[in-house]
Amino acid sequence: MVDQEAFLSTNVSKLNQQLEKQRRKNLGLELELMMAGCKEGMDLHDLKRIKNPSESIQFLEEMIASVTSEIEHAENENNA
Numbered sequence: 001m002v003d004q005e006a007f008l009s010t011n012v013s014k015l016n017q018q019l020e021k022q023r024r025k026n027l028g029l030e031l032e033l034m035m036a037g038c039k040e041g042m043d044l045h046d047l048k049r050i051k052n053p054s055e056s057i058q059f060l061e062e063m064i065a066s067v068t069s070e071i072e073h074a075e076n077e078n079n080a
Helices: 004-039 044-049 053-079
Strands: none
Touching (some): 004 053
């Protein structure tokens, strides 16, 4: 049987992981919305609404690395 402190600690840890996952998802959606707005002619002053630019840059760099990796993988499969 698990004591109450261990049970709560485990649940808090799981909830923190879920929260971080949701934050990343929300950041991705905010960036998608911003990019769509830029395509439609959104005023660049609206970019000030980005809460954490460094986190956004890191997220975009991760997305670029992922897409680059997928492209390289597809090219390797086509060349094989």
